[in-house]
Amino acid sequence: MNTNHLQAQEPHTFKVAGHLQEKRGIYQMLISWKNPDGKRGRKSFSTGLPVKGNKKRSEDMLRQKCKEMKLLLTEEYEQQLSSDPDIIGGDMLFADFMEYHWLKAIKADVKLTTYGGYWLNVTSTIAPYFRERGIRLNALTAKDINAFYAEQLLRVKATSVHKYHGNISKGLKYALEKEWIEHSVMDKVKRPKAERFVGKFLKQSEVIDLFEAVKGHKLELGVILGAFYGLRRSEVVGLKWRAIDFEANTISIEHTVTSAYVEGKNVIIEGNTTKTKSSFRTLPLVPQFRTKLLEIKAEQEGYKKLCGNSYDHEQGQYIYVNQLGKRINPNYLTSNFPEFMVEHGFERLRFHDLRHSCASLLLASGVPLKQIQEWLGHSDFAITANTYAHLEFNSKLKSASAMTWIDKTSMAQLPEENTDQEPEAKKEQIA
Secondary structure (H helix, E strand, C coil): CCHHHHCCCCCCCCEEEEEEEEECCEEEEEEEEECCCCCEEEEEEEEEEECCCCHHHHHHHHHHHHHHHHHHHHHHHHHHHHHCCCCCCCCCEHHHHHHHHHHHHHHHHCCHHHHHHHHHHHHHHHHHHHHHCCCEHHHCCHHHHHHHHHHHCCCCCHHHHHHHHHHHHHHHHHHHHCCCCCCCCHHHCCCCCCCCCCCCCCCHHHHHHHHHHCCCCCCHHHHHHHHCCCCCHHHHHCCEHHHEECCCCEEEECCEEEEEEECCEEEEEEECCCCCHHHCEEEECCHHHHHHHHHHHHHHHHHHHHHHHHCCCCHHHECCECCCCCECCHHHHHHHHHHHHHHCCCCCCCCCHHHHHHHHHHHHCCCCHHHHHHHHCCCCHHHHHHHHHHHCHHHHHHHHHHCHHHHHCHHHHCCCCCCCCCCHHHHHHHC
């Protein structure tokens, strides 16, 4: 994971400088600054130190005081942005509106994972771009936004720009509702055309080889659940023993564990909810995986006895845990699976590509797209169809068989290729 994209840039730049001056034999610190709106300020503080023999110590105090003033000024400025009604409106930077008003307004209404994505988009990309250009909320134009999209497309894919588009659209809708702007310019903004997603897939033989290669590895359970059952990362890590019915031989997908980068911190989010209502589903427990789970359960019982109070009994209710009962971190699958693939001679894949591989293998086995939608837990059939329809080979075979007119052409008179005999040219060469 590239941490450069996870660091929000400093929201407001205060240029703070200072110098020492002598006053009645005591060093004084004179601090001056310029805030993001261009306003200047100045304040003096006494070091309490005599001039003689204290220059270095006073300089250290000055550097520390400059740092403290920068933090204090930034905090005061941000509080003012969030509460002062005189700032809201025409004089407010669009970046400040998105960062200190829109994000604050939507935080309680969306999932924490969703908010984390919004927060990252705004603080690391949208706000820095528009703040650097000093564009005000009521002065924002479609041309400004289109220029922003054009610059971002030089470094990220259109799908990422679509997320920025969504954030800005929602932000301006909120500003319109609050009557801070007279109209939204989004109807004149050109949304970038998204490239069609084509995921990577493993063939049946490759999945079989992968299952053998990963046997006994920490990734094994995740690979099985991803490739055979098509579970998402959050569903794999969130699977609990209570979700397994060994009598009815079923697996219920009802709990998720995921990670999100929220306001500068990586947080783990547990929930008895799935991505959508359709994601809540019950799947058959096949005999091979039933046996595997019973082995894992017996192994965990052994570790519980061995570790005693050191075993994490609370997280031990999850299936995917280590020897001390600690649940696997979702980021482990994301970061370690691609490396495992390369190290073992496979093509580099994301962990989520196992889910795509599951869908492709179901299609190759003649399972209809509608049933695949239910197996994967897609909320809308269109999602399944748009993602995997190009892989549905059986329907294409029927289409090819229906084109019987080709039998009436001269092509039908061509002799069929005999692969059992060697070409005449090759026979002569051997002779």
